[in-house]
Structure formats: structure tokens, C-alpha cells
Amino acid sequence: ETGVTQSPTHLIKTRGQQVTLRCSSQSGHNTVSWYQQALGQGPQFIFQYYREEENGRGNFPPRFSGLQFPNYSSELNVNALELDDSALYLCASSLKGGATDTQYFGPGTRLTVL
Amino acid sequence: GNSVTQMEGPVTLSEEAFLTINCTYTATGYPSLFWYVQYPGEGLQLLLKATKADDKGSNKGFEATYRKETTSFHLEKGSVQVSDSAVYFCALKEGDAGNMLTFGGGTRLMVKP
Numbered sequence: 001e002t003g004v005t006q007s008p009t010h011l012i013k014t015r016g017q018q019v020t021l022r023c024s025s026q027s028g029h030n031t032v033s034w035y036q037q038a039l040g041q042g043p044q045f046i047f048q049y050y051r052e053e054e055n056g057r058g059n060f061p062p063r064f065s066g067l068q069f070p071n072y073s074s075e076l077n078v079n080a081l082e083l084d085d086s087a088l089y090l091c092a093s094s095l096k097g098g099a100t101d102t103q104y105f106g107p108g109t110r111l112t113v114l
Numbered sequence: 115g116n117s118v119t120q121m122e123g124p125v126t127l128s129e130e131a132f133l134t135i136n137c138t139y140t141a142t143g144y145p146s147l148f149w150y151v152q153y154p155g156e157g158l159q160l161l162l163k164a165t166k167a168d169d170k171g172s173n174k175g176f177e178a179t180y181r182k183e184t185t186s187f188h189l190e191k192g193s194v195q196v197s198d199s200a201v202y203f204c205a206l207k208e209g210d211a212g213n214m215l216t217f218g219g220g221t222r223l224m225v226k227p
Contacts, residue, residue, distance in 0.1 A: 004157075006157075031213070033213070033214065033215070035215075040220075041219055041220070042118075042203055042205075042217030042218050042219045042220050043158070043203070043215070043217050044217075045214040045215060045216070048213055048214060055213070056213060056214055058214065090157055090158065092158075092215075094213070096213065101213060102148075102160060102163065103160075103207075103213075103215060104160065105150070105157040105158040105159070105160075106157050107156055107157040108156075108157045
């Protein structure tokens with residue numbers, strides 16, 4: 001069973017740039033959720049994708065957007081980067097409609113905005 | 115809205131000591147409750163969960179009981195090891211909230227030999 005993978009591991013961008021982060025879900029899972037974890041804090045929910053559509057969104061501005069592909073992998077896009085976007089971005093996959101919908105997390109992408 | 119409150123860390127213990135990390139929650143319905151652990155430089159790993167009142171989740175010597183009357187889900191371990199040093203996050207999920215997890219701020223545990 002393949003776990004959740006994310007790429008890249010680390011990324012450095014400058015203010016105003018755009019970034020794309022990628023996530024491959026665990027084998028057999030159909031739902032992907034994205035979280036932002038600022039240093040020293042708990043993860044904050046950004047949004048979730050199910051069947052290639054957004055299925056819930058947290059308190060994040062529209063410059064945070066996402067995609068889910070037919071193979072259930074996902075992208076997180078952030079436009080017009082701000083210094084406060086520096087964080088660990090975590091992807092979690094789960095199986096909606098299964099016996100359990102527990103979320104399993106990937107290792108994260110560390111984004112630094114200068 | 116939903117929220118999770120954890121005791122502030124760091125919690126520093128000697129090896130083989132008893133561990134308790136407090137977690138209380140606020141939710142409108144009947145959430146599922148989770149403990150996740152984060153080792154340095156890594157993502158979150160599910161440690162244990164409970165889906166209804168009075169359920170006890172357990173894994174690797176850790177336990178937590180879903181207490182609806184006190185809205186709590188305290189994490190316990192009878193004898194900690196140095197390898198348990200990590201950050202522990204309590205979280206809740208309500209099914210009608212888009213399946214999102216709401217996390218506490220995390221509690222850092224440091225175990226000394």
C-alpha cells in the first residue's frame with residue numbers, strides 16, 4: 001500500500017510569485033484535503049476535494065485554489081504570495097463512503113516566502 | 115464554531131514516567147476525536163481515534179477516552195520512552211463540516227533518558 005506523497009519537499013519563493021504544490025493520495029483513497037501549518041501551530045484546514053470538485057473550504061482567500069485529477073492526485077496553487085504564506089503545507093487523503101474516512105497525512109511541503 | 119484546546123507545552127518527563135496531555139473540545143454535534151503525532155521534520159501520523167462517547171482509542175501504549183460529559187479526550191501513557199519525544203495534536207471532525215479536521219495548537223513532549 002502506497003502512502004501519501006508530496007512534492008516538492010522544500011520550496012523558496014519571493015513575495016508576489018505563484019506556487020504549485022502536488023500531492024498523490026494513498027492507494028484506494030478518493031478524497032484529498034489540504035492544511036496549512038504555521039511554525040509552532042496546529043494545522044489549519046484550507047479545502048478538500050472529492051470527485052474532482054471542492055467539498056468544503058476553510059477561512060482562506062481565493063488566491064488559494066486547488067485541483068483534483070481523475071487519479072485522485074491533487075494540486076494546491078497559491079497566487080500573489082505573501083510573507084505570511086510561509087508554512088508547512090500538508091496533504092491528507094481519505095476514503096469518503098468507506099467504513100472509515102480517517103485522514104492520512106503526507107510528509108508536507110515546506111514553503112518559505114522571502 | 116468548533117475548537118480544540120490543548121495544554122501548553124513543552125512537557126518534559128523522565129523515561130518511564132506517566133504521561134497525560136489534556137485536550138478539551140467545543141463542537142455543535144457529536145464529533146469524532148483524534149490524536150496525531152508529529153516527529154521532527156515530518157508530517158502527521160494518526161496515533162489513535164474514538165468515534166463516539168465512552169469509546170477508548172489505543173495504540174503503542176497510548177490511550178484516550180472520549181468523555182462527552184466533560185468534552186475531553188486526554189492522552190495518557192503509562193511509561194514514556196525517549197522515542198516518544200514529538201509534538202502531539204488533538205483534533206476533531208464533524209461529518210457535516212465538509213469532513214475537515216479542527217486541530218489544537220499541539221503539545222511538545224520531551225522525554226529525557
